[in-house]
Amino acid sequence: MERRTIGAAALEVGAVGLGCMPMSWAYTASRQHGEESVRTVHTALDRGSTLLDTADMYGPFTNELLVGRVLKERRRDAFVSTKCGLLVGEQHIVANGRPGYVKRACDASLRRLQTDVIDLYQLHRADPEVPVEETWGAMAELVTAGKVRALGLCAVGARSTRRTAGSRLYDATIRQLERVQQVFPVSAVQAELSVWSPEALLTLLPWCEARGIGFLAAMPLGNGFLTGTLTPGEGFEPDDVRARHPRFTAEMMAANQPIVAGLRRVAGRHGEGVTPAQVALAWVLAQGRHVVPVPGAKRERWAVENAAAAGLALTAADLAEVAALPAAQGSWD
Ligand SMILES: NC(=O)c1ccc[n+]([C@@H]2O[C@H](COP(=O)([O-])OP(=O)(O)OC[C@H]3O[C@@H](n4cnc5c(N)ncnc54)[C@H](OP(=O)(O)O)[C@@H]3O)[C@@H](O)[C@H]2O)c1
Numbered sequence: 001m002e003r004r005t006i007g008a009a010a011l012e013v014g015a016v017g018l019g020c021m022p023m024s025w026a027y028t029a030s031r032q033h034g035e036e037s038v039r040t041v042h043t044a045l046d047r048g049s050t051l052l053d054t055a056d057m058y059g060p061f062t063n064e065l066l067v068g069r070v071l072k073e074r075r076r077d078a079f080v081s082t083k084c085g086l087l088v089g090e091q092h093i094v095a096n097g098r099p100g101y102v103k104r105a106c107d108a109s110l111r112r113l114q115t116d117v118i119d120l121y122q123l124h125r126a127d128p129e130v131p132v133e134e135t136w137g138a139m140a141e142l143v144t145a146g147k148v149r150a151l152g153l154c155a156v157g158a159r160s161t162r163r164t165a166g167s168r169l170y171d172a173t174i175r176q177l178e179r180v181q182q183v184f185p186v187s188a189v190q191a192e193l194s195v196w197s198p199e200a201l202l203t204l205l206p207w208c209e210a211r212g213i214g215f216l217a218a219m220p221l222g223n224g225f226l227t228g229t230l231t232p233g234e235g236f237e238p239d240d241v242r243a244r245h246p247r248f249t250a251e252m253m254a255a256n257q258p259i260v261a262g263l264r265r266v267a268g269r270h271g272e273g274v275t276p277a278q279v280a281l282a283w284v285l286a287q288g289r290h291v292v293p294v295p296g297a298k299r300e301r302w303a304v305e306n307a308a309a310a311g312l313a314l315t316a317a318d319l320a321e322v323a324a325l326p327a328a329q330g331s332w333d
Contacts (some may be wrong), residue, residue: 001048001310004292006214007187009150011119013079015285015310017051018044018303019218019296024063028240032298034066041070043300045077047307053190053216053294055083055124056109057093064112072114081120081188081216082109083154085127085135097127099138106142120188122152123180132176133183140184151184152216153177155191155204170204177207186213190294193217193287195226195280196247196259196328201287209288220284220293222328225253227277228260252330262325266318274312277302281309283322 002015021027023037041052052070054063064082071078084105087094096102109118121139126132142148155173170191177186189208193200197219208215221227223242232253235243242248247256263276270279277295284293295306314322 001307004214004289006120006290006292007150008185008212009187011079011150011187011214013051013292014048014307015292016049016281016307017053017079017081017216017292017294018049018306019294020052020054020063020067021058022296023058023066023298025058026241027296027298028237030237036300037066037298038069040298040300040303041067042074044297044303044307045070045074047304048310049303049307050077051079051081051216051292051294053081053218054113055086055122056105056112057083057086057088057124060088061112064109068112068114075115079119080113080115081122081152082113082118083122083124084109085124095125095127095129097123097130097132097135099130099134102135102138103142106139106147110147117146118148120150120152121148122154122188122190124154126176132179136180136183143184150187151180152188152190152214153180153186154218155189155200169199169202173204174207181211186211188214188216190216190218192219193284193291193293194220194222195263195283195322195325196222196256205288205291209290213290215288215291217284217287217291217293219296221277221280221295223248225256226260226263226280227275228264229277232257247328247330249330255329259325259328262321266314266321269318270312275305277305278309278312279314279318279322281306282312282314283319285310286314286319 003012004015054067087096139151191200233250263279266279267274267276281293297303
């Protein structure tokens, strides 16, 4: 697989990563199977998807434990990226950016991941009660201590500020990035980027590119919608995040079908086995050499299919066709 470089530390990863979240979090729990997930991580590594993206809050904790089972056997094949800063409670999720907490969280992640170093340690969300520089300073000390190789920041408030449309969507993130950059270099930013959520292209992606910062594209398959394998009206179990997602009502899924149809049309021009999911990922890859999509998958066949998207070169005509697809309907407002 093509390799891409992340950030000033020039960390090398396979162009398509693996998002491990669906194995333990956010999607229907009854479909989560630990053994299949472990096989999926192995398969992804075999196919060159070296970047494994997880977080201490996925599960909580069980996703890192799962990834750790694979890392124990083949640490050298993998690039592990995890996150801290969010605590899962009974009814809600809270941020904790206190320096002492962040250091303890890192030690706990290292234990669960069965490794002595994390390649990319990301702040999941800034704590509104702690100046972000203090949290980042503690994370920088983890680099000095050799527990972490590089630091990343996840985009903040993208969903809650969705109503400030267009280029201002990521203003809060950029302000935070500018503040933490004064303390220690940011190697990667992680934020949503996909054919139906392209907002990061306006300001955040160019901001990263201009500074040599990598961009991890979260939810590159539109939570599965862009793969064309979901049927409008099929419904989701209550524990699945899509049961509450405004774009996943039967009405909105039906209204957004022209987007999937467009991806399918482009896929059809590239040969029989090419899928809309692969076109969606190839589109993300085409947005810049600093961009690495991390499609989430718990099934082995998806890991194989998604890794193969790194070899799909979209033409200028394909990209223009995708760019001309209708904007997605349905938002969090
Ligand atoms: N930093 C943040 O705040 C943040 C937020 C959200 C996500 N993320 C990261 O981004 C990653 C990706 O996001 P995501 O997993 O929510 O969404 P996604 O990658 O857009 O979509 C994942 C869904 O697509 C399905 N899928 C994957 N490949 C497929 C294929 N080739 N054909 C058909 N279906 C396919 C998966 O099914 P199965 O699960 O059944 O295999 C899963 O339900 C996460 O795993 C996580 O690491 C980060």
